[in-house]
Amino acid sequence: MLWNAFLLALREIRRNVLRSFLTILGIVIGVAAVITMVTIGGGATAQVTQQIASLGTNLLIVRPGQHLGMGQRGAASPFRQEDVTAIAREIPAVAAVAPSASQSVTTIFGNANWSTSANGVDNRYFTVRNWTIEEGRMFSDGELRAGQAVCVLGATVRKELFGGQSPLGSKIRLGKMSCQVIGLLAAKGQSTMGRDQDDLILVPLRTFQRRIAGKQDISLIQISIRDGIDTNKAQKDIELLLRERRHISVGENDDFQVRDMKEIAQMLTGTTRILTSLLGAVAAVSLLVGGIGIMNIMLVSVTERTREIGIRLAIGALEREVLLQFLVEAVVLSSFGGVVGILLAIVSSLGLSALLNVPFILNPGIIILAFFFSAAVGVIFGFFPARKAAQLDPIEALRHE
Template sequence: MNFINNFEVALNGIKANKMRSSLTMLGIIIGVAAVIIMISVGQGASKKISDQISSMGSNLLMVFSGAGTGPVRGASGNVNTLTLEDAEAIADLNMVSNVVPELSTSATVTYDNQTWTSTADGTTPEMLSIKKWSVSLGSFFTKEDITGASMVAVIGNTVAENLFPTGFNPVGSTIRINKLAFTVVGVLASKGAAMAGQDQDDVIYVPVSTVQKRMMGVNYVRTINVQTATEDSMTYVQSSIETLLRERHRISGDKTDDFNVRNLTSVLEAAQTTTGVMTLLLASVAAVSLLVGGIGIMNIMLVSVTERTREIGLRMAVGATESNIRNQFLVEALVLCMVGGIIGIITGVIGAKIISQVSGWSTYITMSSILLSTGFSVAIGAFFGYYPAKKAAGLDPIVALRFEK
């Protein structure tokens, strides 16, 4: 008997016991759907983190004040050691394409009778290139505004929505930031939430020199963003920055650095490793339900062998070989798993989309997760269907013909 005939016999057997077959497949359906949903949740989290880190800039190194892991705190307390001159010196290094110093402060913004609390971020025009941002209204401030410490501002979408009436163009309007008058020259396109969850549109960008001289009265910056020419040059540039700043800050020997250079590629790799482990854990937990479904299939196939003992004896008596009988029951187990797997895939895809819409979690369904769960379900069918099939093939035809239920 060939595969097609075995397949037809298997389908007839399933149709003859619809309720039992449906309940048997339920374990496979739940298992496949659970694997797809769990993997999609894990991969969705990984993709979201990757996108958020990538949105911070490509080929990006970040230089923070202080020797610790935070942007300001050092080994011996709060230190502010980076300056605009440091940023200019870094810009002269080989394989450096853009350098953007940053200094931010809290800001109370008012326009007319509207008040909003936000963050004033002092930066330079190169920020647009590094972050790959765009301006939806007006324009960004210029290098001349940096030189002259101009009182101009580019506002985020959230700030614009809370200060100005709907549909109003704020470009050219005068707002007050911490009681200082600034002219709005542009509005940034919406960017959404950052990796840590903060609203990237709830920021006001002003020239870094303006924040230093007119808002805070300081001569330091807290962060220097460095974009390298290529991704392969990041390690070289990071080493060059560390050497340069140690020389400029007169740090010699075993003395602790008063700065910290962070490579976002390393951060991304660490995040992907973490989410990869989480995805594997979720998939492993979900795979347990597939094993339970496989045990259910073995149980039902053993019952089927017992119920059809006389049928098996009759078929053997008319010439069916052991391999014919074994293949018949093995194909039946595989068909149960394949049908259950297909329904499980559909259920898993729909379930992942529902979870994404209802809970707001990011889910990402890949073909690899579908193929993995499908292959696993078929393997379960072959593994747990083999023993009942072998048992059926090993029956003595004489004994089988005399069997009574």
């Protein structure tokens, strides 16, 4: 009986190809929208997670200044080299401490000039930020200690100043200082926030302090924690140590902040997830609209086929058989719409993910869910017209013109 109803439904759909297509269009668009949103959102989340992992996970970032809310910090005295050594000495959980300071500078090579950020760092900075050297080398101990005029370029700076040429050994101007290029960083690309991570120049911290900034300040301390150690515990220890060193009395707020990279990661992935579900919910509304479209057409179809229903009832079809026939037709229509929607979604997510430069990660769960949801739409919105058909009076139905 079910099989017969299925064949009958197929025949009925074939008979009205254009109308059937228009009927399922709502479902097609709804399903495609939901799956595309979820796929793109999932890809974005995966990308954020992966980028954060590339920063290093067991990373604590210490900055001077009070945390006053979104992106705001109160002014406070910067850190000194002594703070860095104290952290490395007193906190056993610490694997590496990388102090750094930065300032924006104009670089010049030949006729080319480029404004970028100069960062005073030492070699541990490469480890904690997961930078790899593509060409050349890192700083030597002598260069770091003596504060020599050497630098390592990010990929963007290299492109802007040198084009295709190899910059190794060349001398560039960094503000007032002339500086030899000794290394090149491997490109990282854009960050989650859309910032170009490769737009930077690294110089030894001492060189930076003496010849660019002209002061001993350290504006950022990045600390990597040993594997297997609770970062929360390390974070507390560092906070206590710094409070002591900065003479903050009990009850006063910190005038610095220690942030765990994991927290930032969670916050960012959380945001993308919320955005994804929001977009998905908006798309789901169009599924509902698609369902109403199906109900509308099924009602028209029942009216049009009143006489046929009368014939079927007269020759002995039971109410539930007529109900089943129309219900199956609605379900076949809507699940067909679901399948077309899924195909459309795969095509459009492929295109969109290439366009937005996010990885294409297809979630089979959402596809199965979307299919069953579209079938369910058929059942729900097909039931009312089907029941109307089944409850027709055969005599009235046969008289219908």
